[in-house]
Amino acid sequence: MHIQKILFTLLFCLASVNAFAAGDYKAGKIKAYTCTGCHGIVDYNNTYPTYHVPRIGGQNREYLVISLKAFRTGERAHKNMNLQAEALSDQDIEDIASYLAAQTNSAGDE
Numbered sequence: 001m002h003i004q005k006i007l008f009t010l011l012f013c014l015a016s017v018n019a020f021a022a023g024d025y026k027a028g029k030i031k032a033y034t035c036t037g038c039h040g041i042v043d044y045n046n047t048y049p050t051y052h053v054p055r056i057g058g059q060n061r062e063y064l065v066i067s068l069k070a071f072r073t074g075e076r077a078h079k080n081m082n083l084q085a086e087a088l089s090d091q092d093i094e095d096i097a098s099y100l101a102a103q104t105n106s107a108g109d110e
Contacts, residue, residue: 022100023061032096036082057103064097 035056038044054063070076071085071103072093088096 001082008079024098024104025095025098028095028097028099031088031092032099035096052075056100057093059101061097061101064100065093067092 038046038053039056041053042055044054045051067076068085068088069090071078072088074082076082081084085093
């Protein structure tokens with residue numbers, strides 16, 4: 001029984017480390033540069049077709065990952081975002097989400 005508790009604790013610790021190491025903040029800062037072209041402008045509205053561009057700096061990390069993956073597969077339809085996300089790997093998405101989630105304002109700046 002004692003060995004089982006130790007193994008469970010070790011497994012839990014290893015799983016926790018992987019969850020926190022999923023995205024690289026510094027790599028995400030570089031990769032998110034393109035995102036700031038639209039999402040980095042406070043209260044930005046696209047000209048044509050007209051739509052409000054949402055804030056992404058400070059968003060929930062998991063939400064960003066899920067959204068980018070959905071744009072990449074086309075599950076979430078938006079021509080510009082589908083094209084942008086299409087070129088992203090899973091690691092790119094994890095890095096970008098880690099960087100953007102750590103931001104405190106809508107511009108995605110530190």
